[in-house]
Amino acid sequence: MTRVQLSGVGKRYPAPQKGGSDIVAVEDVSIDVASGEIHAIIGYSGAGKSTLLRLINGLERATSGLIRVGEDELTALRERELRPVRQKIGMIFQQFNLFHSKTAAKNVEYPLIVAGMPAEERKARVAELLDFVGLGDRGSAFVDQLSGGQKQRVGIARALATNPGVLLADEATSALDPETSQEVLALLKRVNAELGITIILITHEMEVVREIAHRVTVMDSGRAVEQGDVFEVFSAPQTDTTRKFVATALPSEPTQEHLATLMERHRGRLVSLTFRDGDVDQPVVFTTLAERGVTVSIVHGGVAEVGGRSFGKLTLELIGDELRVEHAIAALAQQTELEVLA
Ligand code: ADP
Numbered sequence: 001m002t003r004v005q006l007s008g009v010g011k012r013y014p015a016p017q018k019g020g021s022d023i024v025a026v027e028d029v030s031i032d033v034a035s036g037e038i039h040a041i042i043g044y045s046g047a048g049k050s051t052l053l054r055l056i057n058g059l060e061r062a063t064s065g066l067i068r069v070g071e072d073e074l075t076a077l078r079e080r081e082l083r084p085v086r087q088k089i090g091m092i093f094q095q096f097n098l099f100h101s102k103t104a105a106k107n108v109e110y111p112l113i114v115a116g117m118p119a120e121e122r123k124a125r126v127a128e129l130l131d132f133v134g135l136g137d138r139g140s141a142f143v144d145q146l147s148g149g150q151k152q153r154v155g156i157a158r159a160l161a162t163n164p165g166v167l168l169a170d171e172a173t174s175a176l177d178p179e180t181s182q183e184v185l186a187l188l189k190r191v192n193a194e195l196g197i198t199i200i201l202i203t204h205e206m207e208v209v210r211e212i213a214h215r216v217t218v219m220d221s222g223r224a225v226e227q228g229d230v231f232e233v234f235s236a237p238q239t240d241t242t243r244k245f246v247a248t249a250l251p252s253e254p255t256q257e258h259l260a261t262l263m264e265r266h267r268g269r270l271v272s273l274t275f276r277d278g279d280v281d282q283p284v285v286f287t288t289l290a291e292r293g294v295t296v297s298i299v300h301g302g303v304a305e306v307g308g309r310s311f312g313k314l315t316l317e318l319i320g321d322e323l324r325v326e327h328a329i330a331a332l333a334q335q336t337e338l339e340v341l342a
Helices: 049-056 079-086 104-114 119-132 148-160 178-195 206-212 230-235 240-249 256-265 282-291 322-335
Strands: 004-013 023-033 038-042 064-069 089-093 166-170 198-203 215-220 223-229 269-276 295-306 309-319 337-340
Touching: 004 049, 023 038, 023 049, 023 064, 023 215, 038 049, 038 178, 038 206, 049 064, 049 166, 049 198, 089 148, 104 119, 104 148, 119 148, 148 166, 148 178, 166 178, 178 198, 178 206, 198 206, 206 230, 206 240, 206 295, 215 230, 215 240, 223 230, 223 240, 230 240, 230 269, 230 295, 230 309, 256 269, 256 295, 269 295, 269 322, 282 295, 282 322, 309 322, 322 337
Parallel strands: 023 223, 038 198, 038 215, 089 166, 166 198
Antiparallel strands: 004 023, 004 064, 215 223, 269 309, 269 337, 295 309
């Protein structure tokens, strides 16, 4: 079981031109990933995600702050001392980074050879790993004969070979079609649940976070701008960056332009209701409206699953006598988070 702690971590690269200022790739990032957690780091391109991952696996050195992976304080170790620590950290990549001239089995075996495991043991371990990722019968296939999803499964088997406590995933599903992505995400969930491996994944895909992460850190310009339980962060984003990401994956309120179109099409009052994980009894909402003689049509939004909980945002058109609609809005505002849009 491996906990990963980052405290005030920074990474500066020297200025590309003499006299220029340093490139600040990561600035003052603190993340505490609990043992057995799936933690997603999300952000736009250039936010510092890959740099942060390279610092966690010890491929690059932080220029400030502290990084601890399990018992090992990476930032206090010399290069030579880092090598055995890296074996406890598995990594998978967007482009899989496999040896194309080798078979699936040889790819998985490679880290075991590096670790000095005897041949007989290696064979058994490779078979076990390929079985775990559902490729028990594909060991002798060459990498080029495998589909993208199968390649990533080989990548995962290889990353697990030396029994790491933590797995780092760099855009692991971004090169895959949606269905294959789902399969790989399901496999990562098993890696986490059955093997107890802590997973840190970086992605620009909200769907990935929504699907498998427990907690999330949102990065922007090298900084961690928002952090917490996936459901809490998604259902009540605090920064513009997070709001933009959330809008790609969750039902949201109509944009200003869309609202203008809706107002042309719908003459009633438009209100937006937020439902968070059963905090509002939907039947009660609709009964409240019906009892006050107000009819409803849903004009925008929906309900989605986030981290196993439900989140909904519905824009409703309320139609009826003006006073009744006013009363209904007042009653709804008592029961739920409501915003009057028009
Ligand atoms: P992300 O993974 O979120 O797209 P990166 O970590 O790749 O972001 O990059 C963050 C910033 O650091 C970018 O401005 C990038 O140009 C810069 N950067 C990354 N690696 C290097 C490097 N080796 N040398 C100089 N600048 C770098």
